[in-house]
Amino acid sequence: AEFKDKGSRFIAFAYPIRTLADVKKYLDPLKEEHHKARHWCYAYRLGVDGTQFRANDDGEPSGSAGRPILGQIDSVGVTDVLVVVVRYFGGTLLGVPGLIHAYKEATAQALAVAEVVEKNIEKTVWLKCEYPFLNEAI
Template identity: 55%
Template sequence: MLFNDTYQTISEAAEGIFKDKGSKFIAYAFPIKAETEIKEIIAKLREEHSKARHFCWAMRLSPDRNVFRLNDDGEPSGTAGRPILNVLLSADLTNILVVVVRYFGGTLLGVPGLINAYKSATQEALHAANVINKTVNDVYEINFDYLNMNDVMKIIKEEKLNVLSQNFDTKCRITFEVRKSTLNQVLNQLDKVDDLKAVYLGTA
């Protein structure tokens, strides 16, 4: 299978609410880029909702969608994190975290009721979210002589590369993003420039 260099995520935070038998489930969807962001987001929600009983969540990360985590936060195993994750899977979203804050209404919902509530709250948040397509981009830094500036700028313009930073002196440095599917073509073009060095910095 060819590597798919596009993925879907959300552009900004969104929320949705589902109620059942007095219990309130507030789902918050966040676009994230790293697992390290989760702790702070949940800490803020715990502050905002100090009387809530559970903060259950699921997240997916990486353009190939293979990184995921979930947490039932005291709900019966499989009744909270898994239904949240299943909604993310069926919507084919990644780089996203959904936290569902539950206020207990005094009546037990049972396993099917909980699964439905966490799933429905997540769906409500995603309905409110703005889903966007993004491309998987690699970030490169190139170093070259000032004399070769025209050649380099011509390639950047022709290939519509997104320049992240640039520094022009006797030795020039440009950092840019390139869509993964066009990477080889761009590197082949840059190879033709004398004394140019390209360094891979990571994936955006």
């Protein structure tokens, strides 16, 4: 998804990830492809419980990029996802409120068009017990 504000372009990419290594796998090629961009801000949330996460501002003012991206991930309620927003500076400073809005909007647009895959958590458990205890085991 792409969002423009006062000449700056914010291009958002959403990727499914399973591990921290996947973050680098997607981030490095984006930096090469968009080598003229000024910032590659991102956020991710991993795991069933969502306790593994990170928000990176990549040189933008603290809390103006990574946190809004992570906030959008959380508002959609997804996990195992990485969102990277590439910013091309347009010559006009947006200020912190403007940056927050831009990163938030670009992320919201990317997640709105992304295909969300819902997966059931399943695990086969084998329980061995003697016949008299079968009712208690079930």
